[in-house]
Amino acid sequence: MSGGTFVGMPAFPAAAREAVGDTTLRANLRHATHTIRNKRARAVAELSDWDLLREAGKQIKDHTLRHLDRYLVQLEESVERAGGTVHWACDAEEANRIVADLVRATGETEVVKVKSMATQEIGLNEALEAEGIRAYETDLAELIVQLGRDRPSHILVPAIHRNRGEIRDIFRKEMADWGRPAPDGLTDTPTELAEAARLHLREKFLRAKVGISGANFMVAETGTLVVVESEGNGRMCLTLPETLISVVGIEKVVPGWRDLEVFLQTLPRSSTAERMNPYTSMWTGTTDQDGPNAFHLVLLDNGRTDTLADEVGRQALRCIRCSACLNVCPVYERAGGHAYGSVYPGPIGAILSPQLRGTGSDIDASLPYASSLCGACYEVCPVAIDIPEVLVHLRERVVQGGEATRGGNRVMLKPAKGHAAERAAMRAAGLAFARPGALRAGQRLASRTRRLHPRTLPGPGRAWSASRDLPEVPVEPFRDWWQRTRGDGSGGTTEGNAQ
Amino acid sequence: MRVALFLTCVNDTLYPETGRAVVKLLTRLGVDVDFPMAQTCCGQAHYNTGYRHQAEPLARHFSDVFGSDAYDAVVTPSGSCGAMVRELYPRMGERARAEGRGDSLARSVAPVVPKTYELTEFLVDVLGVTDVGAYYPHTVTYHPTCHGLRALGLADRPSRLLRAVKGLELVELPGAEECCGFGGTFAVKNADVSAAMGTDKVRNAESTGAEVLSAADNSCLMHIGGTMSRLRTAMRPVHIAEILASTEEEALS
Ligand code: SF4
Numbered sequence: 090m091s092g093g094t095f096v097g098m099p100a101f102p103a104a105a106r107e108a109v110g111d112t113t114l115r116a117n118l119r120h121a122t123h124t125i126r127n128k129r130a131r132a133v134a135e136l137s138d139w140d141l142l143r144e145a146g147k148q149i150k151d152h153t154l155r156h157l158d159r160y161l162v163q164l165e166e167s168v169e170r171a172g173g174t175v176h177w178a179c180d181a182e183e184a185n186r187i188v189a190d191l192v193r194a195t196g197e198t199e200v201v202k203v204k205s206m207a208t209q210e211i212g213l214n215e216a217l218e219a220e221g222i223r224a225y226e227t228d229l230a231e232l233i234v235q236l237g238r239d240r241p242s243h244i245l246v247p248a249i250h251r252n253r254g255e256i257r258d259i260f261r262k263e264m265a266d267w268g269r270p271a272p273d274g275l276t277d278t279p280t281e282l283a284e285a286a287r288l289h290l291r292e293k294f295l296r297a298k299v300g301i302s303g304a305n306f307m308v309a310e311t312g313t314l315v316v317v318e319s320e321g322n323g324r325m326c327l328t329l330p331e332t333l334i335s336v337v338g339i340e341k342v343v344p345g346w347r348d349l350e351v352f353l354q355t356l357p358r359s360s361t362a363e364r365m366n367p368y369t370s371m372w373t374g375t376t377d378q379d380g381p382n383a384f385h386l387v388l389l390d391n392g393r394t395d396t397l398a399d400e401v402g403r404q405a406l407r408c409i410r411c412s413a414c415l416n417v418c419p420v421y422e423r424a425g426g427h428a429y430g431s432v433y434p435g436p437i438g439a440i441l442s443p444q445l446r447g448t449g450s451d452i453d454a455s456l457p458y459a460s461s462l463c464g465a466c467y468e469v470c471p472v473a474i475d476i477p478e479v480l481v482h483l484r485e486r487v488v489q490g491g492e493a494t495r496g497g498n499r500v501m502l503k504p505a506k507g508h509a510a511e512r513a514a515m516r517a518a519g520l521a522f523a524r525p526g527a528l529r530a531g532q533r534l535a536s537r538t539r540r541l542h543p544r545t546l547p548g549p550g551r552a553w554s555a556s557r558d559l560p561e562v563p564v565e566p567f568r569d570w571w572q573r574t575r576g577d578g579s580g581g582t583t584e585g586n587a588q
Numbered sequence: 589m590r591v592a593l594f595l596t597c598v599n600d601t602l603y604p605e606t607g608r609a610v611v612k613l614l615t616r617l618g619v620d621v622d623f624p625m626a627q628t629c630c631g632q633a634h635y636n637t638g639y640r641h642q643a644e645p646l647a648r649h650f651s652d653v654f655g656s657d658a659y660d661a662v663v664t665p666s667g668s669c670g671a672m673v674r675e676l677y678p679r680m681g682e683r684a685r686a687e688g689r690g691d692s693l694a695r696s697v698a699p700v701v702p703k704t705y706e707l708t709e710f711l712v713d714v715l716g717v718t719d720v721g722a723y724y725p726h727t728v729t730y731h732p733t734c735h736g737l738r739a740l741g742l743a744d745r746p747s748r749l750l751r752a753v754k755g756l757e758l759v760e761l762p763g764a765e766e767c768c769g770f771g772g773t774f775a776v777k778n779a780d781v782s783a784a785m786g787t788d789k790v791r792n793a794e795s796t797g798a799e800v801l802s803a804a805d806n807s808c809l810m811h812i813g814g815t816m817s818r819l820r821t822a823m824r825p826v827h828i829a830e831i832l833a834s835t836e837e838e839a840l841s
Contacts, residue, residue: 106780115784400686419767423784459778461771461785462636463734478679484638515634519642522597522628523649532601552776556783557814560602567595567604571611571623 098430100455105424114250118422121249126416128362129469135364136354145351147473150407153343154397160309160342161388167312171374173384178336181211184389188213188301188334189220191385195332197222197298203316203323204228205303206244206410207336207389209432210445213301224301225267225293227322229286236263242426242434244412245360250425253277260285268292290322300330300381304337305409306352307386310345313373314386317356317366324370333372333381338389340397340406352409355471359411392445398494401482405441407472412437414466414476420459429456436466440479447495448487454505457483488512532566539564590620592654594664594673594704596806597629603806609833610665610707613722616835617715626653632672637773640680647677648696655699661714662704665829667736667804670706675739677701706736707829708745708804718748723836725755729798730828731789731812733805734767746804746828753831759796763788770811786815794821802828 098104108114133139153160165175178184192200200217202208202224214224214235226235233248234241237259241247248256257277264271269289275281302323306315314335316323327333343349357363375384397403415421415435426434430452431442439460443453457480460466466476486493488511490504504512521527535542539562553559565573591614595607607623614621630650631643650673654662664670678701681694711717730750736742750758769775769785776782789812793801801816803809806827813825 102778102780105778109780109784419769419785420778420781423781457638458774459781461734461767461769461774461778461782463767463771464738465734465765465767468738481636481638481640484636485640486638488638489641511637512639515637515639515642518629519631519634519639519645522631522646525626525628528597528600528628535601550776552779553814555779556818557775557786557811558817559814560810563602563604565604567600567607568623568625570604570608572625575623 098450098452100451101424101428101430101459102455104428104430104452105420105459108425108428109423111425113252114425115423117250117252118425121246122416122418122422125362126413126469129359129413129416132358132362132364136358142351142355143471143473146355146409146471147407149343149348149351150340150472151404154340154403154406157339157342157397160344161339163309164307164312164342165388167309168374168384168386169312171312172376173312173374173386176385176387177390178387179390181391184211184336184387184391185213185216187387188336189217189222191332191334192217192222192299193220195299197332199293199297200224200299200301200334201293201297201326201330202226202231203300203302203326204231204247204318205301205336206432207303207338208301209241210338211336211389211391213336225290225297227290227293227326228318229283229320229322232286232290233259236260236267238263240427241432243415244410244433244435244437245415246412250427253279253282256282264289294322294325294329297326297330299332299334300326302327302333302335304335304341305356306349307337307342308344308346308349309342311373313346313371315349316368316370317353318368318370319361319363319366321368324368327370327372328380330381332383332385334385334387336387336389338391339393356409356411359409359413359469359471392447394497395494396441396444399444402440402444402479404474405437405444405479407474408437408441409472410437411471413469413471417465417469418460419463419465420461424459429459431456436460436476436480437474440474440476440483443483443487447493448483448502448505454487457481457487529566529568533569535562536565536569538562589618589660590622590658591710592656592659592662593621593623594627594630594650594654594662594669595623596664596666596669598807598810599665602810603827606665606806606827606829609827609829610663612838613720613829613833614663616833617711617717617720619715622659624653630669630672632669632676633772635672635676635680640683644680644684644693647680648693651677651696651700654704655696660703661710662700663707663710664704665707665804665827666806667706667733667740667742668807670704670709671735671739673697673704674701706740706742706804708736708742708749709740711749711832712745719752720749720832722753722832722834723755723839724753724831724834725839726800727757727759727796727798728800728802728826728831729759729761729793729796730764731761731768731793731801731803731808732764733803733808736804737765742804746802749832750802750828754836756831759798761796761801762792768808768812770808772807775811782811783815786811787819790815790819790821790823793823798823800824800826800831802826802831804828 631646634643
């Protein structure tokens with residue numbers, strides 16, 4: 090299972106069912122997410138101006154998105170002035186082709202990679218493999234996922250679903266196929282596992298002539314790219330190779346260096362609960378005798394300008410991929426990252442993927458419903474993305490269809506299939522609620538037949554009563570009690586007033 | 589002060605005792621309560637499931653019923669329906685305007701939005717009371733439902749009210765701020781995840797040893813209570829209004 094594109098995924102409820110039943114997975118996820126969420130809360134509480142930083146981050150991103158065309162052109166000029174080359178890619182296919190051509194032009198067949206969501210989004214590793222180029226992931230968790238022929242299940246900790254024993258087994262079994270084998274007698278202690286990964290990776294860093302990265306930020310003013318990380322492997326990939334290719338989503342641009350002040354405070358605290366990232370690497374074009382002598386920036390759209398065209402949904406582009414929303418989400422905690430069928434799991438994935446990919450597939454149409462709308466994600470988001478608002482907005486698109494932008498054109502979307510019965514029920518309920526008399530008749534019928542109501546339901550209601558009993562229907566609805574006891578005046582007989 | 593009780597369609601149909609408790613409580617505090625019989629549903633289920641346009645007539649109907657100058661305030665014993673009116677009605681008005689359908693929805697909901705209060709909010713902020721003279725000799729743990737907690741920002745209002753109840757011992761619920769997994773249609777559309785969340789909530793509640801789990805939303809209590817019943821937990825779900833309405837003379841069992 091090494092596909093990066095997640096095609097043919099079942100809809101979320103079915104995918105989540107398996108994870109919910111896997112007690113080891115649930116325990117792993119619960120432990121990991123609760124630890125990091127508590128640490129995050131402490132790291133955030135240390136800053137007295139957190140709310141202001143959050144608001145500033147939101148505004149910087151909104152401003153940049155509003156003038157995205159201008160800042161991207163400025164960025165292009167700055168990067169080229171500094172000796173880099175800029176390429177524009179409208180979709181995954183184009184981006185993959187650009188990167189493959191650039192690698193082939195160097196004559197190399199191996200590349201080292203800095204952990205990057207954008208390259209996962211476009212399935213770059215698989216595309217390169219098809220061209221005979223092997224891409225080596227160098228982030229520890231990413232390495233575990235790659236060696237295990239697995240899919241990432243978290244933005245920041247892609248191997249969050251694996252425990253130490255599983256990691257040891259993967260290293261022992263797979264490392265030799267990819268380069269330096271695991272040391273003999275490798276145990277599952279964290280130091281031994283880290284040392285095995287270090288030795289395995291060192292060989293790659295020293296051999297590779299091409300590095301591929303994403304970026305957390307791009308500064309339009311100077312053409313500087315920024316990568317923040319914890320392990321330092323990224324820095325090796327960014328400095329040792331002769332050619333560096335960075336694939337970055339167009340929404341990652343910020344106007345100037347001053348804007349970084351905000352994000353370099355909010356990102357580490359939200360993601361790893363650190364005050365500062367252990368490694369912050371910045372590079373601007375190329376410099377003689379220092380670092381790569383060729384630098385290529387591939388600016389990736391892949392559904393982003395379509396998303397930008399949506400008034401409510403565009404706020405998803407503010408995301409700085411901190412993963413705080415995943416760590417706090419009760420649904421992610423139980424369903425796991427794979428159930429989202431996308432490189433972006435959790436709450437942000439539930440709003441970003443159906444916008445970038447459209448709501449045509451079963452999995453994408455089910456993602457806006459993969460939330461109880463509890464709002465914990467919005468509360469922690471360092472750029473104040475109102476994820477519940479976007480979820481509801483996308484639900485509307487799924488059940489009703491409506492206008493959206495796809496491939497730069499305004500199109501009318503049809504409702505996703507399978508919602509006709511629900512739509513009819515909602516309409517019927519709407520009509521009943523518009524007439525208090527109808528509601529009351531229904532209540533009375535329910536009360537009169539209360540002895541006949543089962544506590545479990547057949548048909549679609551089974552989803553409720555498989556795990557929960559139903560409440561008993563009362564003898565008398567409130568409005569009947571009110572009328573019986575107060576119906577003599579006091580406004581109690583105003584039925585029909587507002588019709 | 590004259591107050592309109594917006595009971596919500598769920599309470600009216602399934603939990604009339606909550607409505608009777610609110611009437612009893614507010615009347616005891618000297619408030620003149622009316623129940624406009626034309627009220628139905630705020631439209632939350634429609635809105636949250638993606639049927640915003642179908643929710644619009646319900647928002648208008650709500651505003652027609654409750655917008656009347658005859659009422660100083662609208663009080664509801666439901667955090668999520670309160671949040672629907674206060675947070676989402678204005679947003680619906682904005683969206684209708686953005687879609688070129690004019691101001692009429694925004695204008696129609698405008699009078700009712702600022703005067704709608706969730707019950708505990710009304711007691712603490714408007715009436716300025718935390719001790720409502722209640723008596724309830726039980727150990728209680730409180731689940732702050734998501735919309736009450738995050739959308740309305742009820743904060744410690746419910747627990748301040750509960751702490752002032754004579755005979756009541758309030759015990760802290762571990763993981764209190766985590767969603768119980770109800771989420772309206774989520775409970776059915778993602779039943780497995782919802783049930784897992786509900787089970788964890790019940791286990792946490794059980795660990796407190798309390799006799800009663802209270803909340804300000806009967807729909808969450810329906811989900812939690814249904815789970816308790818299935819798990820044969822010796823704990824009862826009780827709406828906070830019923831606890832606050834209970835007195836020494838007329839104790840709730
Ligand atoms: S949506 Fe917000 S909280 Fe979630 S990853 Fe993006 S920035 Fe972080």
